[in-house]
Amino acid sequence: xxxxxxxxxxxxxxxxxxxxxxxxxxxxxxxxxxxxxxxxxxxxxxxxxxxxxxxxxxxxxxxxxxxxxxxxxxxxxxxxxxxxxxxxxxxxxxxxxxxxxxxxxxxxxxxxxxxxxxxxxxxxxxxxxxxxxxxxxxxxxxxxxxxxxxxxxxxxxxxxxxxxxxxxxxxxxxxxxxxx
Amino acid sequence: xxxxxxxxxxxxxxxxxxxxxxxxxxxxxxxxxxxxxxxxxxxxxxxxxxxxxxxxxxxxxxxxxxxxxxxxxxxxxxxxxxxxxxxxxxxxxxxxxxxxxxxxxxxxxxxxxxxxxxxxxxxxxxxxxxxxxxxxxxxxxxxxxxxxxxxxxxxxxxxxxxxxxxxxxxxxxxxxxxxxxxxxxxxxxxxxxxxxxxxxxxxxxxxxxxxxxxxxxxxxxxxxxxxxxxxxxxxxxxxxxxxxxxxxxxxxxxxxxxxxxxxxxxxxxxxxxxxxxxxxxxxxxxxxxxxxxxxxxxxxxxxxxxxxxxxxxxxxxxxxxxxxxxxxxxxxxxxxxxxxxxxxxxxxxxxxxxxxxxxxxxxxxxxxxxxxxxxxxxxxxxxxxxxxxxxxxxxxxxxxxxxxxxxxxxxxxxxxxxxxxxxxxxxxxxxxxxxxxxxxxxxxxxxxxxxxxxxxxxxxxxxxxxxxxxxxxxxxxxxxxxxxxxxxxxxxxxxxxxxxxxxxxxxxxxxxx
Numbered sequence: 001x002x003x004x005x006x007x008x009x010x011x012x013x014x015x016x017x018x019x020x021x022x023x024x025x026x027x028x029x030x031x032x033x034x035x036x037x038x039x040x041x042x043x044x045x046x047x048x049x050x051x052x053x054x055x056x057x058x059x060x061x062x063x064x065x066x067x068x069x070x071x072x073x074x075x076x077x078x079x080x081x082x083x084x085x086x087x088x089x090x091x092x093x094x095x096x097x098x099x100x101x102x103x104x105x106x107x108x109x110x111x112x113x114x115x116x117x118x119x120x121x122x123x124x125x126x127x128x129x130x131x132x133x134x135x136x137x138x139x140x141x142x143x144x145x146x147x148x149x150x151x152x153x154x155x156x157x158x159x160x161x162x163x164x165x166x167x168x169x170x171x172x173x174x175x176x177x178x179x180x
Numbered sequence: 181x182x183x184x185x186x187x188x189x190x191x192x193x194x195x196x197x198x199x200x201x202x203x204x205x206x207x208x209x210x211x212x213x214x215x216x217x218x219x220x221x222x223x224x225x226x227x228x229x230x231x232x233x234x235x236x237x238x239x240x241x242x243x244x245x246x247x248x249x250x251x252x253x254x255x256x257x258x259x260x261x262x263x264x265x266x267x268x269x270x271x272x273x274x275x276x277x278x279x280x281x282x283x284x285x286x287x288x289x290x291x292x293x294x295x296x297x298x299x300x301x302x303x304x305x306x307x308x309x310x311x312x313x314x315x316x317x318x319x320x321x322x323x324x325x326x327x328x329x330x331x332x333x334x335x336x337x338x339x340x341x342x343x344x345x346x347x348x349x350x351x352x353x354x355x356x357x358x359x360x361x362x363x364x365x366x367x368x369x370x371x372x373x374x375x376x377x378x379x380x381x382x383x384x385x386x387x388x389x390x391x392x393x394x395x396x397x398x399x400x401x402x403x404x405x406x407x408x409x410x411x412x413x414x415x416x417x418x419x420x421x422x423x424x425x426x427x428x429x430x431x432x433x434x435x436x437x438x439x440x441x442x443x444x445x446x447x448x449x450x451x452x453x454x455x456x457x458x459x460x461x462x463x464x465x466x467x468x469x470x471x472x473x474x475x476x477x478x479x480x481x482x483x484x485x486x487x488x489x490x491x492x493x494x495x496x497x498x499x500x501x502x503x504x505x506x507x508x509x510x511x512x513x514x515x516x517x518x519x520x521x522x523x524x525x526x527x528x529x530x531x532x533x534x535x536x537x538x539x540x541x542x543x544x545x546x547x548x549x550x551x552x553x554x555x556x557x558x559x560x561x562x563x564x565x566x567x568x569x570x571x572x573x574x575x576x577x578x579x580x581x582x583x584x585x586x587x588x589x590x591x592x593x594x595x596x597x598x599x600x601x602x603x604x605x606x607x608x609x610x611x612x613x614x615x616x617x618x619x620x621x622x623x624x625x626x627x628x629x630x631x632x633x634x635x636x637x638x639x640x641x642x643x644x645x646x647x648x649x650x651x652x653x654x655x656x657x658x659x660x661x662x663x664x665x666x667x668x669x670x671x672x673x674x675x676x677x678x679x680x681x682x683x684x685x686x687x688x689x690x691x692x693x
Binding site for chain 1: 192195196198199201203204205206207208209223224225226248249267269
């Protein structure tokens, strides 16, 4: 993933988002795009075949046709656009960037929680609520991980921010304090 | 020795007082590229330019480039421990170095850590390396002299406290020696010296420190060393760190002399960083902001107004030229930033004229105001004498039949060159410089053979020290020449007692007047 593909993916995603928002199709479009991304995830060679110069035009056309079959008009246009500008290599990147814009709009936040012991549902929902309150989000999608090395407490990570409330980091801090 | 549990637990309690049990909220990024002293990281959306980042295990970085998708980071230290995918944290601070009286007499690296094995430094505080230079109203014009102790400089290119005077010349022409002699001469002058060695061989720096120690100059000097084996980022930062340490004293009303040895290497280090960060190269592949790199550094040298304590920081940057080419990019830049330059000429250096100061191209734009009256009087015609001598020198090689006036000029010129020669690490106090230049100016030297001049000078100084100390004291106290009759009488008295070494030769070579 080089710098330029990320930059272009952001541009495609922004355009896609604005069009869907204008037509009030955000929800439907989002679901459709997720499925579209799933196809690429299930068939890792698909993007390579579609963007390769060695693939014949006919084969590409058949593949594209089957991709856009049953999709909305907008989806068909989007796939057509990708084909015209030979941008299938960044297709899933565009959806990723679109997802970010969508979640920002709907105030949905992803967070991963690492804890020393497994958290039950009640604890998870409490953490999600607390974090949602802190960042002003409508919904927090939590993923959990267990790491016994933490000894106790939890570490919450959401995009760039890490909130570290683990016993391990506190012990490390004391260690640093005593050594200096 | 037994362990005393009570003492230890008291100590630990004291250390733990700083500990607060709160959540760590940190902003992080993921390293996507690392190499050549540079790292790139995704994330860190709110990082600021110049901010310090923590790579963990004691390695820090400085934000240099803020781009659409990532930030370019200059690693301050060893980058071999950093891996792709590592997290890097924001610290919310900018780079700081320790400052204070504890720094004096020490040898430190670019981040202010001691490297002289003399133990920890007790700093008065920390200050940011990048600092805005004093503004217009915070300054006053330069009026106090900074005596380098070198006759050729104090007479022809006087330097004032708060000035920025460039030392420029080819490799091995005595640039560092002039800087060293200037530091040595600051003994008892109420001056704090800072010597910043940028990319100098560690052995050279070791020799310099030994020289300073030998002449007792380390008592008022701090040496900052960023050696060639250190990352380019530290070479780039060292002068700013030095300026910060100097500013601390300047703002306390003290006088500081700071030497950057040399800025060509700092420019090379910054070029390296900029190219790896993929900033567009300009002339000689230096980045577009190379001028600002030097101008903002040298602008920090100042003479503060009396309201702010009247402290000063005199900067003497050193720049190396290639084959005497002063029109290269970095030399022209730094010449235009500074208030004058001391140009060292390779040819005269090898022909034995040391210090090899080129009187024609060296200037000091503000120091004249800071010269003492006595020096102004005796050095007034020096530059002209030298200029006409160098002009006539080439003619004199052809013809033997020269008129008396030309002969006199040639003789005076040859003696001027001889008087301005000075051995290494033997700076002269200003009153003695005035005495020897007075003998030159008033024709006392015209009768002395050229080979005898060095001996004449030494014996003259001894004579004045022994019999006419009052005259020397008058010069150093009032700054003006003593009563001319008395001075002339003393000169005549010495002239009679001086024994030329070879009578016959001297008759031939000075067959005039």
